[in-house]
Amino acid sequence: MDDFLWAYQSLFYGLGVNGLLGLSMYAVLALGQLSLGQAAFMGIGAYTGALLSLNFGMPFALVLAIAAVVPAVAALVIGGPALRLTGVHLAIATIGFGEVLRVFYINSETLGGGLGLTGIPQRADGWTIYGILGVALGLFTLASRSKIGRAWEAIREDEDAAKVAGINVTAYKMVAVILSAALAGLAGALNAHCSSFIGPGEYGFDAAVTVLSFALLGGVSMPLGPVVGAFLLGALPEVLRPLHDFRLIFNGLIIVVVVIFLPRGLLGFRVRRMG
Amino acid sequence: MFVQQLFNALVLGSVYALFALGFTLTFGVLRVINLMYGFYFAAGAYLALFAVQELAVPLWGAVALGVVGSAVLGVVCDGLLLSRLRATKAPELSSLMVTLGGVLLFNSLMNLMFGAEVRRFPAGALSFEAITLGPLRAAPIQFIIIAVVFVLVTAVFLFIARTRIGAALRAVAERPDTAALMGVNVGGIVGLTSGLSAALAGGAGILVGLNLNAVQPYMGESLMLRGFAVIIIGGLGDIRGALVAGLGLGLLEVMTAGYVSSTLKEAVAFSALILALWLRPGGLFGWASGKRA
Numbered sequence: 374m375d376d377f378l379w380a381y382q383s384l385f386y387g388l389g390v391n392g393l394l395g396l397s398m399y400a401v402l403a404l405g406q407l408s409l410g411q412a413a414f415m416g417i418g419a420y421t422g423a424l425l426s427l428n429f430g431m432p433f434a435l436v437l438a439i440a441a442v443v444p445a446v447a448a449l450v451i452g453g454p455a456l457r458l459t460g461v462h463l464a465i466a467t468i469g470f471g472e473v474l475r476v477f478y479i480n481s482e483t484l485g486g487g488l489g490l491t492g493i494p495q496r497a498d499g500w501t502i503y504g505i506l507g508v509a510l511g512l513f514t515l516a517s518r519s520k521i522g523r524a525w526e527a528i529r530e531d532e533d534a535a536k537v538a539g540i541n542v543t544a545y546k547m548v549a550v551i552l553s554a555a556l557a558g559l560a561g562a563l564n565a566h567c568s569s570f571i572g573p574g575e576y577g578f579d580a581a582v583t584v585l586s587f588a589l590l591g592g593v594s595m596p597l598g599p600v601v602g603a604f605l606l607g608a609l610p611e612v613l614r615p616l617h618d619f620r621l622i623f624n625g626l627i628i629v630v631v632v633i634f635l636p637r638g639l640l641g642f643r644v645r646r647m648g
Numbered sequence: 649m650f651v652q653q654l655f656n657a658l659v660l661g662s663v664y665a666l667f668a669l670g671f672t673l674t675f676g677v678l679r680v681i682n683l684m685y686g687f688y689f690a691a692g693a694y695l696a697l698f699a700v701q702e703l704a705v706p707l708w709g710a711v712a713l714g715v716v717g718s719a720v721l722g723v724v725c726d727g728l729l730l731s732r733l734r735a736t737k738a739p740e741l742s743s744l745m746v747t748l749g750g751v752l753l754f755n756s757l758m759n760l761m762f763g764a765e766v767r768r769f770p771a772g773a774l775s776f777e778a779i780t781l782g783p784l785r786a787a788p789i790q791f792i793i794i795a796v797v798f799v800l801v802t803a804v805f806l807f808i809a810r811t812r813i814g815a816a817l818r819a820v821a822e823r824p825d826t827a828a829l830m831g832v833n834v835g836g837i838v839g840l841t842s843g844l845s846a847a848l849a850g851g852a853g854i855l856v857g858l859n860l861n862a863v864q865p866y867m868g869e870s871l872m873l874r875g876f877a878v879i880i881i882g883g884l885g886d887i888r889g890a891l892v893a894g895l896g897l898g899l900l901e902v903m904t905a906g907y908v909s910s911t912l913k914e915a916v917a918f919s920a921l922i923l924a925l926w927l928r929p930g931g932l933f934g935w936a937s938g939k940r941a
Contacts, residue, residue: 409748454926455925460741465681465921476915480914621756622760624749628749629746632733632742633729633746
């Protein structure tokens with residue numbers, strides 16, 4: 374019975390973390406930007422958080438804050454040059470970043486090499502995870518319905534036109550990439566503190582594409598969409614056990630089908646505003 | 649010792665250039681970062697392995713089968729994944745996303761079908777005996793790789809610069825609509841480009857599989873980072889740039905591993921990529937177009 378509860382508790386925590394990842398993808402997709410560093414930034418957050426907890430025993434709130442700031446700084450360094458160029462450059466630079474980090478984790482002895490870090494204290498609970506998710510979702514929803522949301526939409530529809538209309542496109546994009554990295558870092562740290570183990574294999578290319586599939590399944594017409602998508606894709610393989618082995622195939626298929634049949638619906642949707 | 653290092657750098661650099669060749673060609677003509685490229689790469693190697701092992705075809709036949717097979721796969725997958733997006737003039741990032749989903753889908757399928765374990769070519773397929781040539785010791789396949797890369801790069805370059813079809817290709821790259829009005833068969837050029845670059849990918853996969861004597865579903869993914877670095881540094885769509893950047897990256901990596909530290913070697917490609925984004929965003933020769941308003 375205890376096993377049963379434990380298994381579902383970890384699913385419950387996992388879904389909350391997925392929801393945060395979905396939001397972090399939303400943060401960039403809402404502006405029509407494709408950053409594929411979500412898994413990498415999640416990894417930075419997870420390793421940062423785990424090291425702080427294991428070695429210094431800092432208060433959990435401080436650990437989480439640092440785990441959000443470190444990936445945000447990394448995003449600044451990578452996003453800076455890539456954002457001056459095209460969306461393609463940003464996508465490539467962020468995928469490359471994930472790959473180089475994976476190799477770095479495997480080769481680093483401080484980070485446990487290929488075995489990863491174990492024995493991370495279980496400091497995250499449902500209240501923390503869902504509290505953070507709720508607050509983030511609330512803030513994003515408010516932002517998307519304000520002047521900020523209209524600027525996002527303008528940038529997504531036509532960058533040049535948005536620039537002409539007086540929107541500081543580069544600043545908006547930069548903030549989006551940094552925010553998205555911070556959220557992914559938070560998700561990583563939370564995940565590390567509820568699963569007690571992290572390894573270099575968890576933050577690679579497959580993970581990055583999976584986060585994208587969360588956002589695409591839910592649709593990015595409002596911040597709630599990616600969160601719902603994340604819940605669905607996280608819960609499905611657990612509910613339908615046979616689907617487990619086909620998880621990645623299924624995620625890939627979702628991206629293909631959604632992008633082909635609803636291309637404008639994804640990058641060119643319209644947000645319904647209140648008032 | 650130094651000569652051997654230089655030779656190793658040449659082999660490694662040729663592999664990178666070979667991998668990047670079709671990748672940059674697809675972008676140059678079709679304006680798509682086609683991540684399916686990594687799948688064609690592995691598929692070519694598996695097809696050749698299958699031909700040698702199960703059909704007992706001699707190696708040259710297996711290579712031909714692998715190359716043609718990947719070309720067919722390339723045309724079919726392009727039709728399945730990208731033709732509709734092209735017809736509706738979907739944003740550039742949509743096509744990047746669809747190939748992201750596609751590569752996850754097909755790589756996972758391959759993993760499920762063949763298993764993740766590394767497969768090897770049968771012992772008799774190719775001599776892996778090292779040849780000694782003055783101060784050099786190298787396997788025959790390494791000489792073959794260098795030769796093939798130079799022949800292929802020259803051939804593709806001449807094909808694009810000197811032939812009628814090459815001119816049509818350049819016209820489509822420049823402006824597909826205008827090219828169609830001038831009587832260029834745009835659909836045919838799109839198919840040709842997809843098939844050609846997938847064939848180049850499959851061929852590269854076979855050579856790399858033979859060089860390491862290892863075939864594995866994710867072999868394309870592990871070269872992807874280097875491939876990205878090479879095509880960005882060389883300039884997106886620039887074939888000559890890809891050759892120079894590939895060779896340069898190989899040289900840098902081998903020298904870093906030999907004289908600095910072998911762990912640091914892994915960071916070379918990415919550092920070069922970021923540096924290139926800051927300093928030469930238009931590519932080594934500076935004429936690769938970014939975005940046209």
